[in-house]
Amino acid sequence: xxxxxxxxxxxxxxxxxxxxxxxxxxxxxxxxxxxxxxxxxxxxxxxxxxxxxxxxxxxxxxxxxxxxxxxxxxxxxxxxxxxxxxxxxxxxxxxxxxxxxxxxxxxxxxxxxxxxxxxxxxxxxxxxxxxxxxxxxxxxxxxxxxxxxxxxxxxxxxxxxxxxxxxxxxxxxxxxxxxxxxxxxxxxxxxxxxxxxxxxxxxxxxxxxxxxxxxxxxxxxxxxxxxxxxxxxxxxxxxxxxxxxxxxxxxxxxxxxxxxxxxxxxxxxxxxxxxxxxxxxxxxxxxxxxxxxxxxxxxxxxxxxxxxxxxxxxxxxxxxxxxxxxxxxxxxxxxxxxxxxxxxxxxxxxxxxxxxxxxxxxxxxxxxxxxxxx
Numbered sequence: 001x002x003x004x005x006x007x008x009x010x011x012x013x014x015x016x017x018x019x020x021x022x023x024x025x026x027x028x029x030x031x032x033x034x035x036x037x038x039x040x041x042x043x044x045x046x047x048x049x050x051x052x053x054x055x056x057x058x059x060x061x062x063x064x065x066x067x068x069x070x071x072x073x074x075x076x077x078x079x080x081x082x083x084x085x086x087x088x089x090x091x092x093x094x095x096x097x098x099x100x101x102x103x104x105x106x107x108x109x110x111x112x113x114x115x116x117x118x119x120x121x122x123x124x125x126x127x128x129x130x131x132x133x134x135x136x137x138x139x140x141x142x143x144x145x146x147x148x149x150x151x152x153x154x155x156x157x158x159x160x161x162x163x164x165x166x167x168x169x170x171x172x173x174x175x176x177x178x179x180x181x182x183x184x185x186x187x188x189x190x191x192x193x194x195x196x197x198x199x200x201x202x203x204x205x206x207x208x209x210x211x212x213x214x215x216x217x218x219x220x221x222x223x224x225x226x227x228x229x230x231x232x233x234x235x236x237x238x239x240x241x242x243x244x245x246x247x248x249x250x251x252x253x254x255x256x257x258x259x260x261x262x263x264x265x266x267x268x269x270x271x272x273x274x275x276x277x278x279x280x281x282x283x284x285x286x287x288x289x290x291x292x293x294x295x296x297x298x299x300x301x302x303x304x305x306x307x308x309x310x311x312x313x314x315x316x317x318x319x320x321x322x323x324x325x326x327x328x329x330x331x332x333x334x335x336x337x338x339x340x341x342x343x344x345x346x347x348x349x350x351x352x353x354x355x356x357x358x359x360x361x362x363x364x365x366x367x368x369x370x371x372x373x374x
Contacts, residue, residue, distance in 0.1 A: 089275065089326035097273050101334045104269035109339060111262040112140050116157075118254055119177035122247045127164050134346060135160035136178075141343035145336050147302035150175065156347070163354070173244055184223070184252070185259015186290055191219030193287025200284045205291075205315070227252060263290055270331040275323035280316065288315055303336055 113129075116136040120127055135157050143153035154175045161171050194201060194216030202209045229235060231249035238244070247255060267289040271282055280288075292311035296304015309328045318324035 085320060085322040086326055089320070089323040090330070092275070092323075093273065093326065093330055098330070098334070100272040101269045101331065102338075104265045104272060105335050105339070108262050108265035108269065108335075109137055109140065111258055111265060112136050114258045115178040115181045115255075115262075116174065118181060118247070118251060118258065119174045122177055122245070122251055123170055123173055125166055125170060125174075127161065127166065131160060131164050134350065137339070138343040138347055141339040145303050145340040147300060147304075149179070159347075160350075176244060177247065180247075181255040181259050182262075183259075184256045185261075185263050186294065187219055187223055188256050188260050189263050189286060189290045190294075191216050191223065193283065193290070195220065197281075197284045197287060200280075201287060223256075263293075266335065269335055270327065273327040273330050273334075274316075274318070275327060276319055285316075288312070303332075305332075 113133045113136040116132050117129070120132060138160065139149075139153040139156040142156050143149035146152045154172065157175055158168065158171050161174070162168070166174075194212045196216075198209045198212035198216065201207075202212050205212070207215075227249060230246050230252055234248070235246045236243060237246055246252075264286055267286040268282070270289065271285055289312075292308045292315075293304060295311050296308040299307040301307055309325070312328055313321060313324060316324060
């Protein structure tokens with residue numbers, strides 16, 4: 001028997017007991033259906049979840065495509081390599097090139113500490129620069145090598161900054177704001193490169209010169225729109241459950257400046273290691289470097305390994321593929337491996353120092369208690 005029929009029988013029985021046969025009797029309202037109706041907010045949330053899942057799948061497909069193309073390019077390049085020439089190219093790298101590569105690497109990581117410093121200023125947090133430098137350097141050195149910066153870099157930052165009294169939510173916000181700095185710098189370099197160096201880049205990306213300029217203008221126009229948007233009034237944005245206040249015009253310009261300087265120093269480290277600069281000026285090279293880095297990020301490969309190298313081998317002119325690959329491998333050592341090992345050493349030393357301080361404090365307290373009892 002249906003719910004509606006059962007309710008009608010109950011109402012009729014009650015009316016009979018009351019002796020109410022009058023025509024003016026008001027009919028009992030129908031009970032609400034037992035099946036719950038989802039609220040518009042819940043429906044909107046479900047739709048948003050489906051959209052996020054769709055974009056996640058699209059992103060995964062693009063990543064797999066990029067990795068597949070990179071593997072194809074690298075496999076063909078490696079198959080044609082002469083190991084003897086590769087060893088000779090390594091041996092031909094001068095001490096001056098290595099020193100200059102290390103110098104540009106150090107400058108890049110020094111500028112990266114400004115990412116965290118600006119983010120801390122935006123979040124109104126006061127942390128000693130020594131802690132900021134360690135948190136920034138270690139987080140970037142680890143995330144650049146292992147990939148997945150939100151998780152790897154965020155974990156290192158939490159380990160460092162939580163001891164300075166910074167709450168987890170603020171650390172997550174710091175990671176996001178620092179990431180915005182990186183992306184703003186990347187957008188500026190790509191936009192200016194496509195606009196100013198459209199002709200040489202067209203020989204590399206095989207797009208028409210006007211198309212390169214159009215894309216460059218579009219990227220720079222998007223940056224100008226963003227600057228106008230954040231300068232009009234304080235803006236907030238939601239990301240992964242975080243409600244962030246975006247930096248204003250002054251700090252945003254500072255972010256862009258830091259991002260451009262960092263990327264140029266990183267590109268400079270590799271540029272110093274190239275066997276020959278013939279046919280490629282530094283600004284064109286920096287644009288190619290940023291584009292290759294972008295593909296590496298899209299691939300989600302740790303440090304963009306394989307994808308970055310395949311892109312540079314494909315588009316950069318060089319006396320030989322062996323010489324260019326030797327430069328790329330040397331760059332991996334200088335910019336990724338050495339900072340990664342140094343970061344692990346600093347984190348270990350920091351943890352060892354913290355534990356020693358705790359042990360010494362415990363020993364002093366125990367000694368004080370013994371002296372008191374005596």
